[in-house]
Amino acid sequence: MATLLTRGAYALPGTSLNFKTGTWRSEKPQHKHWAAPCHSACPAGEDAQAWLAKVQEHKPREAWEALTRVNPMPAVTGRVCPHPCESACNRGQYDESITIHGVERWLGDQAIANRWTYPEAPKGAGGRIAVVGAGPAGLSAAYHLRRRGFEVTLFDAMPEAGGLLRSAIPLTRLPRDVLDAEIARIMGLGIDFQPRHALGRDLRLDDLRSSYRAVFLGIGAGKSREWSVDGAVPGDYADGLHLLKEWIAVGGIPMPKAVAIHGGGNTAVDLARVWKRAGVAEVHVITASALPGPGADPSDVLNVVPRELKEAIEEGIVFHEHRTIQRLLMRGSKVVGLEMVRLRKLPDGKGRMARVAFEGTETVLHVDMVVPAIGEVVEPTGIESLMHGANYFRADAFGRLKDAEGVLVGGDSRGDRGTVSAAIGDGRKAAEAIDAMLSGRDAVEERRDVVTFDKLNLHYFERSRRVALSELPVEKRTDVDEIEGGYSPAEASREADRCLSCGNCLACDNCWTLCPDSAVLKMKEIASDGSHYRFDYDYCKGCGVCAVECPCGFIEMVADD
Amino acid sequence: MNKIEPAAPEAPPQELSPRDRQPRWRGLEAGHRACQGCGEALAARLVLEAAGPDVVVTNATGCLEVFTTPWPQSAWRVPWLHSLFENSAAIASGVEAAMKAKGQRTKVIAMGGDGGTFDIGFQALSGMLERMHNVLYVCYDNEAYMNTGIQRSGSTPHAAMTTTSPPGKERMGKRHMKKDLLSIIAAHHVPYAASTSVSFPADLRRKVRRALDIEGPTFLLVHSPCPLGWGHDASRSIEIGRLAVECGLFPVVELERGELGGVMPIREPRPVTEYLKLQNRFRHLFADDHRAREEREHLQALADHNIDKYHLRGDGADPLDTAGIDTVRRGGPLR
Numbered sequence: 014m015a016t017l018l019t020r021g022a023y024a025l026p027g028t029s030l031n032f033k034t035g036t037w038r039s040e041k042p043q044h045k046h047w048a049a050p051c052h053s054a055c056p057a058g059e060d061a062q063a064w065l066a067k068v069q070e071h072k073p074r075e076a077w078e079a080l081t082r083v084n085p086m087p088a089v090t091g092r093v094c095p096h097p098c099e100s101a102c103n104r105g106q107y108d109e110s111i112t113i114h115g116v117e118r119w120l121g122d123q124a125i126a127n128r129w130t131y132p133e134a135p136k137g138a139g140g141r142i143a144v145v146g147a148g149p150a151g152l153s154a155a156y157h158l159r160r161r162g163f164e165v166t167l168f169d170a171m172p173e174a175g176g177l178l179r180s181a182i183p184l185t186r187l188p189r190d191v192l193d194a195e196i197a198r199i200m201g202l203g204i205d206f207q208p209r210h211a212l213g214r215d216l217r218l219d220d221l222r223s224s225y226r227a228v229f230l231g232i233g234a235g236k237s238r239e240w241s242v243d244g245a246v247p248g249d250y251a252d253g254l255h256l257l258k259e260w261i262a263v264g265g266i267p268m269p270k271a272v273a274i275h276g277g278g279n280t281a282v283d284l285a286r287v288w289k290r291a292g293v294a295e296v297h298v299i300t301a302s303a304l305p306g307p308g309a310d311p312s313d314v315l316n317v318v319p320r321e322l323k324e325a326i327e328e329g330i331v332f333h334e335h336r337t338i339q340r341l342l343m344r345g346s347k348v349v350g351l352e353m354v355r356l357r358k359l360p361d362g363k364g365r366m367a368r369v370a371f372e373g374t375e376t377v378l379h380v381d382m383v384v385p386a387i388g389e390v391v392e393p394t395g396i397e398s399l400m401h402g403a404n405y406f407r408a409d410a411f412g413r414l415k416d417a418e419g420v421l422v423g424g425d426s427r428g429d430r431g432t433v434s435a436a437i438g439d440g441r442k443a444a445e446a447i448d449a450m451l452s453g454r455d456a457v458e459e460r461r462d463v464v465t466f467d468k469l470n471l472h473y474f475e476r477s478r479r480v481a482l483s484e485l486p487v488e489k490r491t492d493v494d495e496i497e498g499g500y501s502p503a504e505a506s507r508e509a510d511r512c513l514s515c516g517n518c519l520a521c522d523n524c525w526t527l528c529p530d531s532a533v534l535k536m537k538e539i540a541s542d543g544s545h546y547r548f549d550y551d552y553c554k555g556c557g558v559c560a561v562e563c564p565c566g567f568i569e570m571v572a573d574d
Numbered sequence: 575m576n577k578i579e580p581a582a583p584e585a586p587p588q589e590l591s592p593r594d595r596q597p598r599w600r601g602l603e604a605g606h607r608a609c610q611g612c613g614e615a616l617a618a619r620l621v622l623e624a625a626g627p628d629v630v631v632t633n634a635t636g637c638l639e640v641f642t643t644p645w646p647q648s649a650w651r652v653p654w655l656h657s658l659f660e661n662s663a664a665i666a667s668g669v670e671a672a673m674k675a676k677g678q679r680t681k682v683i684a685m686g687g688d689g690g691t692f693d694i695g696f697q698a699l700s701g702m703l704e705r706m707h708n709v710l711y712v713c714y715d716n717e718a719y720m721n722t723g724i725q726r727s728g729s730t731p732h733a734a735m736t737t738t739s740p741p742g743k744e745r746m747g748k749r750h751m752k753k754d755l756l757s758i759i760a761a762h763h764v765p766y767a768a769s770t771s772v773s774f775p776a777d778l779r780r781k782v783r784r785a786l787d788i789e790g791p792t793f794l795l796v797h798s799p800c801p802l803g804w805g806h807d808a809s810r811s812i813e814i815g816r817l818a819v820e821c822g823l824f825p826v827v828e829l830e831r832g833e834l835g836g837v838m839p840i841r842e843p844r845p846v847t848e849y850l851k852l853q854n855r856f857r858h859l860f861a862d863d864h865r866a867r868e869e870r871e872h873l874q875a876l877a878d879h880n881i882d883k884y885h886l887r888g889d890g891a892d893p894l895d896t897a898g899i900d901t902v903r904r905g906g907p908l909r
Contacts, residue, residue, distance in 0.1 A: 029603055034604070037610070069904040475897070475898060520904055521904070526775050527812055531600065556801075561810060562812050
């Protein structure tokens with residue numbers, strides 16, 4: 014464009030646009046969509062930042078759709094997940110982390126109440142896949158395969174789908190109407206569900222492999238570990254998971270005067286609380302791990318949903334951390350007490366961690382029942398050829414087994430998982446791997462760098478406390494009523510508004526307002542990077558003000574030559 | 575073969591470029607020659623954004639004048655006049671009188687830097703205020719003569735290094751205090767004289783609109799960091815301006831008819847050293863020298879004095895205090 018001059022040789026206004034100050038630049042700003050810490054911490058692979066943003070926009074339905082592209086059961090995970098997302102949340106370093114599980118649960122409940130449905134799954138053109146086990150891993154695999162256009166036959170040994178969610182999680186944590194609703198919605202995608210089909214009894218692995226294009230095994234860990242203390246086993250031996258399942262199924266449970274549960278997982282804590290409510294005066298949990306608290310090493314802490322632990326302590330369960338059972342005091346086959354000893358996991362000098370019991374710290378606990386809840390292993394019947402005598406499957410990140418093409422595994426049967434969310438993530442990754450395998454491409458799992466707290470500009474956020482969730486007081490807790498309450502729409506919205514939008518555009522206008530060179534353009538349409546702004550590199554001088562003043566760390570300066 | 579060529583389609587209506595479709599009034603356009611991270615360039619754009627198109631701008635000599643109008647180009651999209659260093663207020667007075675004679679309500683904004691306002695254009699400004707012209711005078715305060723190479727002005731803060739107030743054996747930077755211009759303006763009994771900072775755009779915009787709504791002379795002092803003259807990283811301009819306000823060295827206040835009106839309360843006053851240490855012009859204050867320590871304490875005392883004098887210490891958290899006013903939410907600033 015030539016410089017416009019009037020007849021009097023006066024420059025017309027606006028002509029400085031002819032001068033491209035962008036040539037001065039040595040660095041340029043660019044948008045970088047980082048992974049928020051909540052996203053990278055989620056075993057299911059949810060991008061909480063993305064769906065919280067939709068809640069902030071007052072579009073709960075779109076939020077739920079974004080969420081369920083990854084996790085089909087938010088009403089369940091919002092209740093039972095130990096939410097590592099909240100532990101990772103950057104806001105926790107500012108004031109208090111976002112109550113992600115509360116908003117997730119609210120979205121899940123909204124979907125159930127308003128009968129929101131998944132987008133219609135494409136007609137099965139990809140062939141038929143067998144999914145064995147209708148727990149969280151199998152349901153997730155079936156769901157994701159169906160949404161990718163595969164036909165799915167889903168087998169389970171039990172009469173109803175749900176796996177451990179149905180058989181082992183107390184109603185106080187997960188009301189069954191919620192579970193039923195989310196399972197029904199998954200089945201509504203057109204999944205052929207075959208209950209009462211157990212692997213090794215009604216199904217043969219070879220038949221599955223020859224009749225289906227791929228097989229996903231989400232069979233869980235159903236076999237109790239052997240347990241004894243120096244060879245001694247009580248006469249009334251029963252393992253914790255079995256007792257919990259029986260109590261949930263039929264409502265009966267033995268009633269000792271005092272009981273000790275050996276283990277440090279959700280089963281131990283759930284069972285302890287059931288017993289306490291049933292009227293057992295003394296309930297002890299003996300665990301080799303530590304209770305969470307200041308100074309506790311996160312890798313050494315009990316693997317329990319934090320609020321469940323808090324509630325259990327409120328209810329009067331006694332926890333013995335860093336202890337193990339060294340000896341059972343028996344009268345005949347009857348337990349009359351046990352001897353505990355302090356121990357720690359310490360490096361053994363060969364680079365591994367070993368448990369070291371400390372002599373001289375023995376104490377006696379008088380209980381008349383001892384129950385182990387130390388985890389389970391895979392029941393190998395029917396899949397001996399895949400197990401090679403191990404307790405769990407050894408598979409890659411997508412669940413693929415090295416020596417059995419077309420057979421994928423996920424969930425608790427892997428042994429390195431242990432949460433519902435991880436199982437749901439396994440199901441999703443296996444669906445991607447199966448899809449990739451059958452269409453002859455490489456499986457991909459999106460990975461982005463994680464944005465750290467120091468990249469945010471906190472000046473632009475007011476401090477605020479998290480919106481509290483209601484909770485039944487100890488004296489009102491029963492065996493059937495859910496203990497933690499949900500958010501009201503206003504509360505969910507207020508909590509979602511606290512999200513700092515780590516690593517993603519907040520559309521706050523800061524860059525647009527504060528650019529001294531008008532080199533940030535606001536666009537009506539959303540740019541491909543997810544923001545509403547575009548850099549006009551014709552004029553950007555590369556000062557970096559936008560990068561410093563972006564509240565979310567969404568802008569970074571890179572060399573520009 | 576005789577083939578009939580189809581008629582050329584009519585030229586489609588010219589698409590507006592994204593720049594032309596920005597949802598704000600563009601009074602000062604890109605392509606100006608301000609340095610990277612220039613606070614003044616941003617401040618001037620924000621003033622015009624708030625003022626809207628129906629204005630005439632007069633401009634004293636200075637950075638703003640130079641970087642916006644390298645002949646034959648101009649970054650201004652409003653009528654703009656420049657004559658000399660000392661007479662921005664005088665020209666504005668004349669333009670205002672002419673507008674009045676024509677019965678036109680176009681608002682007149684006089685602009686100048688701190689050199690053209692505190693020192694060189696001061697008598698013209700005083701006359702404009704005394705004659706009660708309906709003009710908004712905006713002073714972009716970057717605290718020295720930056721255009722000519724960083725010489726001290728009446729606005730340069732105490733102890734700052736400039737090329738004419740170098741630190742050395744005799745002095746630790748500028749010997750004198752920053753002139754309290756706002757009080758002098760207020761002593762003219764004008765309806766509205768206020769200070770604001772480019773680091774608080776919401777406050778700046780509000781004050782421009784407020785001033786333009788008032789009939790009579792109004793004055794706005796806009797603190798505008800200068801990466802070159804202050805010696806700080808260009809990307810830190812906004813942050814440094816914010817720190818100046820948060821430590822109390824640059825009080826953000828409104829004086830109405832000489833009386834203290836509103837102030838922007840400081841949520842948590844910051845120590846002045848946080849502000850000083852980011853800038854080379856105060857680098858000598860961090861030398862291992864008892865005089866450096868003394869001058870740091872002096873500046874802290876000046877900041878504390880401002881906080882007391884203008885009652886800047888907030889009474890608990892306030893949505894419009896230094897920490898609350900910039901709060902953002904998805905989709906734009908909170909207010």
